[in-house]
Each structure stands twice: as C-alpha cells, then as structure tokens.
Amino acid sequence: MKKSVSIPSLCVHPVPQTIVSCRGKGGRNNALVVGFTANVSLDSAMVMVGIVPSRYSHHMVKESGCFVVNFPEKSFQKEYGYLGSVSGRNA
Numbered sequence: 001m002k003k004s005v006s007i008p009s010l011c012v013h014p015v016p017q018t019i020v021s022c023r024g025k026g027g028r029n030n031a032l033v034v035g036f037t038a039n040v041s042l043d044s045a046m047v048m049v050g051i052v053p054s055r056y057s058h059h060m061v062k063e064s065g066c067f068v069v070n071f072p073e074k075s076f077q078k079e080y081g082y083l084g085s086v087s088g089r090n091a
Helices: 058-064 074-083
Strands: 018-023 029-034 036-042 045-050 068-070
Touching: 018 058, 029 074
Parallel strands: none
Antiparallel strands: 018 029, 018 068, 036 045
16 A cells, blocks of 8 residues: 655644754854754763754854754744745845
8 A cells, every 4th residue: 555645744743843053264153043953972972963954044053053942932933934935044
C-alpha cells in the first residue's frame, strides 16, 4: 500500500514557535522565525533548528557559528508575526 499525506504540512505537532537571533561579523543583529525545531538531547540540553540557506540570517550564523534560540510567550504574537513576514535584508 502506498503511503500518502493528504495535507502537505509537518506531520509532527506541535512545533514550538521559535525565533533565532544572531549577529553578523560586522556587528549587525538579526532575528528570524524558523519553521523547524526539534529536541536532540535532554542530557545535556540540545535543540536543533533548520535555517534555509536563502534566509538572510543563514550566512550570519554560518560565519559566526553563534545564535540564540528563543521560545516566545503567547504575548509576543505581534512580534513573532512581524519577524515571520519582514526580512532583515530589507530593513
């Protein structure tokens, strides 16, 4: 029997709302909403995030090797929506 997904979306839910913040080598700060976050280990705590290479922050994280993972509270929905729709490339 062939498997199929009727609605093309992530099959594992819930995916926490996640913001990654970073700083480029030139000192410019940026933050982005990431669509993929997963626990990797609990001892010691490790989280994996996916950043698509076409995203503005991808090269910043690659150059510096540093980033911060933020799990915003529900009260930050407006800010989360902004970061998910506006690129630092255009700011």
